[in-house]
Amino acid sequence: MLIAMIIGAVIGGAIMGLPGVLLGGVLGFAGAQMLAMTLLKGALGTIRAQFLDSTFAVMGALCKADGQVTRDEIRVAEDLFAKLRLNDEQKAQARASFNRGKADDFDLDGEVEKFCKVARGQRALHQMFLQVQIAAIAADGKVSNAEHDMLMRVARGLGLSEMEIRQLEAMLSGRGPGSTSGDGMGSKAGVDPKEQLEQAYTVLGVDSSASDGEVKKAYRRQMSQNHPDKLAAKGMPESMREMAEEKTREIGAAYERICEARGLS
Structure with missing residues (x-):
């Protein structure tokens, strides 16, 4: 933007003299800012479109990893359409992507690489991408070895x-079939309290021996990195805000x- 201001000032000065320097600088800055916003908006639109396309294509491949796509897996995909509040056009595109992923010649690694290139190293978006896949294949209460192996390949x-993979798995480990809410920590699934606490440490990405300060720092970092507004600004589709x-x-x-177990207020 500084270069745009200088160019604008030079052109303005050549045309209008001293007053033109100021006017040209202001116009140069404004023009550069508008161009940057237009490019950013276009880039975010590309990321969001690729996010949805690749999400459901990879999901189709995962659901077929064990040899066939069951009715339960199709139902899970349809439930996800509803959960993400996709409109009719987006649903049609999602189904087409899902079917593309089921094809025998589907290039799974190439699809993941394509998404990564568009997402430009946004790690939080990568985590969200995998979170959707884990939720989809775990929603029927069964994860085959083939599905798990392919999931690790995607990761x-x-x-x-x-650690990031274990964090996502820990968040989803306490959910029952078809669950779409809850704290994700096993409190509704009869999980042993000790195991719940271990899952909690995994979710924050710290060891149980971490100090209170380290736990608090990890919590703040996780909340900041995964804030829905920040993810949306990086290209997460609005439909995935929930x-x-x-x-x-x-x-x-x-x-x-963790705070309860440690007696922290």
Whole structure:
């Protein structure tokens, strides 16, 4: 923008003299700002479109990982359409992407790479992408070895660490079949309190031996990185805001459980 201001000032000065320097600088700055906003808006639109397209294509491949797509898996995909509040056009596109992913010649690694290039290393978006996949294949209460292996393949393609994968799995481990809400920490699934606490530490990405200060810092970092508004600004489709909000609730629930166990206020 500084260069645009200088160019504008030079042109303005050449045409109008000293008054033109100021006017040209202001117009140059304004023009550069408008151009930047237009480019940003276009880039975010591209990311959002690719996010939805790749999400459902990869989901189709995952659902077929064990050899066939069951009625339950199709129902899960349809339920996700409703949960994401997709309009009729988006639903049609999502179904087409899902069917593309089921094809025998579908390039899973290429699809993940395509999404990564468009998302430009936005790690929080990569995590959200995998979160949707985990939720989809776990929603029927069953995850086959083939599905799990393919899920790990997708995670590696996204460049996620083992800790990040465990965090997402811990958030979803307490949900029953078809669950769409809850704290994600097993409180509604009869999970042993000790295991719940271990899951809570995993969700925050810290060890149980971490100090109170380290736990609080990890909680704040997770909440900041996964704030729905920040994710939306980076290209997360608005339809996925509810899932992002669920994730922040799960992070909050994990922190509250740890605080309770440690006697912190």
